[in-house]
Amino acid sequence: MADSQASHPSLTGLPEWQTLCAHAGLIRNERIRDLFQADPQRDQRLSMETDRLFLDYSKNLITGDTLEHLTGLAARCGLGEWIEHLFTGEPVNSTENRAAMHMALRNRGNGAMYVGGRDVMPDVDRELTRMRLFVNRLHRGEYRGCTGRVITDVVNVGVGGSDLGAVMATEALAPYRTNAIRMHFVSSIDGVHVTDVLERVNPKTTLFIISSKSFTTLDTMTNARTARDWFVRQVADTDAIGQHFLGVSSNDAAMAEYGIREENRFRIWDWVGGRYSLPSAVGLPLAIAVGMKNFEAMLDGFHAMDQHFRTAPWRHNMPVLMGLLGVWYTNFLGAPGHVVLPYDHRLHRFPAYLQQLEMESNGKCVTRDGTPVDYDTGAIVWGEVGPNAQHSFYQLLHQGTRPVMADFLAPVHGSAEYPEHHDLALANCFAQTRALMEGQTADQARREMEAAGVPPERIEQAIPHKVHPGNKPSNTILFDRLDPGTLGELVALYEHKVFVQSVIWGINPFDQWGVELGKKLARELLPAITGERDADDADPSTRGLLAYLHRHRS
Numbered sequence: 001m002a003d004s005q006a007s008h009p010s011l012t013g014l015p016e017w018q019t020l021c022a023h024a025g026l027i028r029n030e031r032i033r034d035l036f037q038a039d040p041q042r043d044q045r046l047s048m049e050t051d052r053l054f055l056d057y058s059k060n061l062i063t064g065d066t067l068e069h070l071t072g073l074a075a076r077c078g079l080g081e082w083i084e085h086l087f088t089g090e091p092v093n094s095t096e097n098r099a100a101m102h103m104a105l106r107n108r109g110n111g112a113m114y115v116g117g118r119d120v121m122p123d124v125d126r127e128l129t130r131m132r133l134f135v136n137r138l139h140r141g142e143y144r145g146c147t148g149r150v151i152t153d154v155v156n157v158g159v160g161g162s163d164l165g166a167v168m169a170t171e172a173l174a175p176y177r178t179n180a181i182r183m184h185f186v187s188s189i190d191g192v193h194v195t196d197v198l199e200r201v202n203p204k205t206t207l208f209i210i211s212s213k214s215f216t217t218l219d220t221m222t223n224a225r226t227a228r229d230w231f232v233r234q235v236a237d238t239d240a241i242g243q244h245f246l247g248v249s250s251n252d253a254a255m256a257e258y259g260i261r262e263e264n265r266f267r268i269w270d271w272v273g274g275r276y277s278l279p280s281a282v283g284l285p286l287a288i289a290v291g292m293k294n295f296e297a298m299l300d301g302f303h304a305m306d307q308h309f310r311t312a313p314w315r316h317n318m319p320v321l322m323g324l325l326g327v328w329y330t331n332f333l334g335a336p337g338h339v340v341l342p343y344d345h346r347l348h349r350f351p352a353y354l355q356q357l358e359m360e361s362n363g364k365c366v367t368r369d370g371t372p373v374d375y376d377t378g379a380i381v382w383g384e385v386g387p388n389a390q391h392s393f394y395q396l397l398h399q400g401t402r403p404v405m406a407d408f409l410a411p412v413h414g415s416a417e418y419p420e421h422h423d424l425a426l427a428n429c430f431a432q433t434r435a436l437m438e439g440q441t442a443d444q445a446r447r448e449m450e451a452a453g454v455p456p457e458r459i460e461q462a463i464p465h466k467v468h469p470g471n472k473p474s475n476t477i478l479f480d481r482l483d484p485g486t487l488g489e490l491v492a493l494y495e496h497k498v499f500v501q502s503v504i505w506g507i508n509p510f511d512q513w514g515v516e517l518g519k520k521l522a523r524e525l526l527p528a529i530t531g532e533r534d535a536d537d538a539d540p541s542t543r544g545l546l547a548y549l550h551r552h553r554s
């Protein structure tokens with residue numbers, strides 16, 4: 001692997017890159033609408049299905065040539081080899097000399113998967129079995145609190161990759177709940193988050209899961225200590241900690257030191273990246289909420305997408321296509337933003353989950369060998385539940401000056417209770433992608449206002465404001481229903497999409513050094529916040545902030 005690592009080509013100098021630049025110059029002048037007219041089969045040619053997902057990418061500013069040029073670039077960047085490096089447990093996380101073998105966590109095929117020459121499947125299966133035993137005991141009411149009462153609440157304490165996936169999936173799969181245990185998540189270090197959750201639970205019937213791959217993250221450790229102190233104060237029994245606190249980590253010694261007993265310590269491994277850890281024991285809160293059967297159905301979905309990604313030809317490979325489309329907009333059409341718009345409220349944390357997955361993975365400015373890049377990398381990802389976002393930021397999507405790439409997601413079967421609501425949501429979803437693509441001309445706006453009887457002078461005034469330029473790209477991802485398998489496929493789709501882009505950009509998507517500096521400066525600044533020392537060495541703005549703080553505290 002060292003060879004292909006060293007040989008990542010200077011991207012912008014590649015003939016494939018130059019071809020794409022020239023091609024973009026031509027295609028900028030095209031209208032997506034006209035491309036449909038020129039090719040009546042376009043929607044069929046530019047759409048595809050996997051086991052559970054349907055992707056329509058025909059409303060993009062692309063032609064068959066665009067895809068050919070993009071796959072040519074991917075081949076030149078060694079995408080095929082890199083996919084094999086990933087799946088064969090090579091240390092693709094070069095700065096930390098680690099594999100990124102999250103596919104082993106959901107390897108439902110029972111074959112061996114190797115990291116550093118060692119089959120990791122026995123470890124994976126052992127932890128999955130331990131989770132199953134624990135979850136089943138809890139659900140049967142056999143695992144109880146220190147006073148013998150059944151558990152009514154579970155509080156997951158974690159942050160980033162040890163929080164976002166579990167929250168997102170627990171919300172998304174709410175209809176698959178198998179029991180009445182209430183789930184709570186504490187992530188933010190600010191003290192109010194933990195307060196708000198502790199106020200709602202009874203210590204004698206609550207389990208705490210301290211979830212942290214490193215078991216050193218300041219945020220999680222601070223909240224975990226506060227939760228433990230609160231618990232001990234409430235039950236007045238330190239021995240009870242062992243019964244009420246579970247841990248998920250790769251740092252067994254730290255879990256033990258915190259007071260988590262052996263049988264309540266669930267393991268992950270250094271080859272599981274935090275933001276790729278939902279299918280590991282980090283998903284324990286989800287498994288408790290929806291039961292192991294549903295959790296494993298989610299793993300099936302992950303696995304199906306893993307297989308698809310590894311084996312499908314690139315022109316029919318969903319993560320590859322989505323990754324390449326992202327590269328097209330980021331690097332050749334100058335669209336820095338990528339918005340994710342689910343038309344199902346239960347996916348309301350999905351954009352937040354993807355923000356970490358995409359931006360922590362590909363928000364990098366040097367290649368794997370440390371060379372500064374001279375092209376853009378990770379998109380700026382944001383999003384919101386589509387129907388709500390229509391009433392807030394869609395204005396910018398329709399008439400703003402900067403192009404944005406959009407992913408629309410929707411189940412065919414949404415609300416079981418109010419299917420007529422879901423019809424409205426779908427009508428909006430499909431209408432928005434049309435409106436973005438087709439826009440509205442001055443003539444159309446004029447005709448509409450004339451028909452509505454608007455006075456002519458007002459019409460002329462209003463027209464510039466009512467014109468929608470259109471030609472805005474979008475993907476639409478549909479699926480039968482938001483069930484566990486579909487969620488697994490969806491998450492794996494984006495994971496692999498991120499990997500594809502990292503290969504083109506030549507960057508390591510599995511480290512996150514950019515988050516360290518802020519943490520270090522926070523540690524250094526803490527004494528200045530508490531007033532133990534001055535921060536004379538800090539910049540003038542920071543000193544000003546500290547001065548304001550202390551003026552208002554005194």
Ligand SMILES: O=P(O)(O)OC[C@H]1O[C@H](O)[C@H](O)[C@@H](O)[C@@H]1O
Binds near residue numbers: 160162214274360512
């Ligand atoms: O699971 P932990 O070790 O506590 O890490 C939690 C999170 O914190 C870090 O700062 C990283 O930016 C994330 O990638 C990670 O998921």
